[in-house]
Amino acid sequence: MNRMIYSHEVCRWDVWEITIPGPTDGNPFTDFPVSGTFTGKNETVKADGFYDGEGIYRVRFMPSFEGSYHFRIQAPFLTEGAEGDFTVLPAREENHGPVRVANTFHFAYEDGSPYYSIGTTCYVWALQSDERIRETLESLKEARFNKIRFCIFPKHYAYNLGEPRSYPYEGTPMDGSVLTDENFMVFMGKTEGNHWDFTRFNPAHFRHLETCIRELERLGIEADLIVMHPYDRWGFSCMSAEQDDLYWNYVVARFSAFHNVWWSLANEHDLMFQKTQKDWERYAEILCSKDPYRHLRSIHNCFSFYDYNRPWVTHCSIQRQDLYKGAEYADLWRQKYQKPVVLDEIAYEGNLQYGWGNLSAEEMVRRFWETACRGGYPGHGETYRNPEGVLWWSHGGKLRGESWKRFGFLLDMMKETPGHGLAPYPMSWDCVCAVPESEPFIPVKSYYLVYFSFMQPSLREFHFDDSTDFEVEVIDTWNMTVEKRGTYRGRFQVELPGRAYMAVRLRKRPR
């Protein structure tokens, strides 16, 4: 038997991993459960390991504290548990730990620094060519996205008829050459022609996803992993409960130790007609019991919301239900669920024939500001038809639209808001106003961000009190300009350019 390999040092919130040679007979994915126990001064963590092919088993651990740790590995093929020690060093400067819910409605990294989510969706970017993946990472960086939703399983849908770079299971797929844009619905969820062994994973598929998660980590981007979804022609959406559970356990064992992972139980769970609420609750149970790091957990709807009040749901991951309004409900959903509201799908910028994929850039940016100023977190996607058939929403690649260029500006505004997070404030029926979350009203708020959405006022009057000085800025959210207008007190009017997508920021001036 070869030696186990592991490092004696790891930084806080990085992945410590031990490589254990083991048996290849039988079914190594099911026959030899491997796990580790990790004990430091402040925590004892039990984590499952997994079979990574070619006689290699691995156990991963993400330490949440600095200092000395002792580990003990359990496996049926180790007659006595292997054990040892390692040291957890301070976190790398750029690693702030996993993202947590903070302040009821917002997020913070575990080290306490705020995290303001500006997400995008590229369902199967990770299953494209190396070159495309490189391109996607470049685009993500330039756009300043800090979260990306993507799938573990390949996707079958309009504009997505190609084969993925790899499959999650051993076996062979149906012949995809019969597919056309017209007939793809016929093959939805079907398994004819597919031959998979749902008890044997393809480790290369998962290893590759891990490479992608690490690449995102390097860019400071959260990997919002969509574990299940209905857009399937390989049968991955129609497995048995036992097969599902095996999959969930494998996924959790492989990915949990990456600090930037979020769990999205499903994309459009309500279109997975094979699954019942019991199933979703069972998957959630696996997550809650097997992910020792309590990564963020949610589940995304098509038509009807999952019950976001369920205790295992850490935040709402919402697709808007109405063609016209969605972002505009962010504040109501906050009230209802008392959790962070992430609008992962408020329709996409693009020009498809479908209402979910043909927003103008202006409307996309407007929805981002509406969401943010109502105390929620918006998500992007892009669906422009093009001769190459490469759509960001599905494949990643190059961004073709105009909205993505404007999210960094919004992100900066979020970061510049005092305290931690924006809270909706009922200033008037005809504007959207954000103030710092949880800030007492004495005698006025320190900061008001007033957004006028599609309206085009040429002036706006304000009157908070007669004594507070406010520094006034006029913000063009589309052109990304901030114009200082000086200091005002009492009742005052701010002249505006009479075009849409403007905001006014008022900051209490220190005395």
Added chain:
Amino acid sequence: MNRMIYSHEVCRWDVWEITIPGPTDGNPFTDFPVSGTFTGKNETVKADGFYDGEGIYRVRFMPSFEGSYHFRIQAPFLTEGAEGDFTVLPAREENHGPVRVANTFHFAYEDGSPYYSIGTTCYVWALQSDERIRETLESLKEARFNKIRFCIFPKHYAYNLGEPRSYPYEGTPMDGSVLTDENFMVFMGKTEGNHWDFTRFNPAHFRHLETCIRELERLGIEADLIVMHPYDRWGFSCMSAEQDDLYWNYVVARFSAFHNVWWSLANEHDLMFQKTQKDWERYAEILCSKDPYRHLRSIHNCFSFYDYNRPWVTHCSIQRQDLYKGAEYADLWRQKYQKPVVLDEIAYEGNLQYGWGNLSAEEMVRRFWETACRGGYPGHGETYRNPEGVLWWSHGGKLRGESWKRFGFLLDMMKETPGHGLAPYPMSWDCVCAVPESEPFIPVKSYYLVYFSFMQPSLREFHFDDSTDFEVEVIDTWNMTVEKRGTYRGRFQVELPGRAYMAVRLRKRPR
């Protein structure tokens, strides 16, 4: 005593009027009730007369049928009823009679020709200078509006601090020179400094309004008279029940005989805190019993709708209640009330600081199309600040915006729809589709008008059946172009330019 004056001939639906000299002592407005009874082959009509000042009493009648009529005038100062005959000639070519509800959700003139309402609001255009009134009429004509909402009483509100050209009562107004844009709310509804005799009307005020109604009639425009409103500093909104009833009776006696009159009981009834629902029902009773011609009746809300199910309400006159959605509910309101839905206020094009008055032209036109394609009738208003302080919404004058230029195009589309009126059709969740009202579905509709609103699809697939030929046109509702795309059958795709405000019209081709 001078001779009574009347004409022996009048055209159908025109105003027949008799001038009766009478007493000037006491209070002629209350002491000498005058009325007439008009009997033709097909109708007997009783109509109240009114005192028009300087010893002149008048009774008006609008004949609904051709042929010989006999009249009899009753008045306490006529010892025996004066009577006589006149002949009703065929209607003038341009007079189609009063507008009625037809087809549940739509309107038709009494002669049966459809009336598609494209309205605007100029609250007190009629109380401006002759020159401004001339300008307004020119603008109305150019914009192809066919309905205008306006007030009988003067209006006191932001941008409306000036005095009207005349007052409805004998007396003197408060000193308006104390008013500023900042303090005008303080004088809302107040009566201090005003001295009016609410039992004595100023006939010149009403005569002038009649001139305006006649001018509108010449342009084929319906006069949607707002009888009461809360924007008042003269006390006209705070009269006693008795005074109100005197006013209502006078208004009905004077204006009913004009075929192009509609009754709007109030603008923003729910802001008239002095009035109860009982009051509104009493006014409605006066209208129903005293207006022999059953002109259209409605009442307009600010926040909460009046109960449009009330039998005296002929159609909904709605102000949208939500900042974002309004036009989008037209089809729901049709379902709910089973009456024509007129969205008289879906916010105005302009640049005021108020959310009701700062829509872009694009959004205004979008709301018009949304309303129309959902089987309702949209209304316009314009509120651009300007150095002259002349805002269309209040004063009329020149139109400064961009939306008004595009309503004639929509009106033509409405007229080109087969049958009578557009009905919403649930084609898909992500477009708005209108079909001809009440047309059977055998095997497809003859006509589909598909509107894409703010979305920007670059194509759209259609499939009605495999045998019907459709003539396809691509409509740019903003640029007002109609592009013929030829004939299609079965499943077909229509390429679109990938910008907002587009529509596709599909007309079944005769075999």
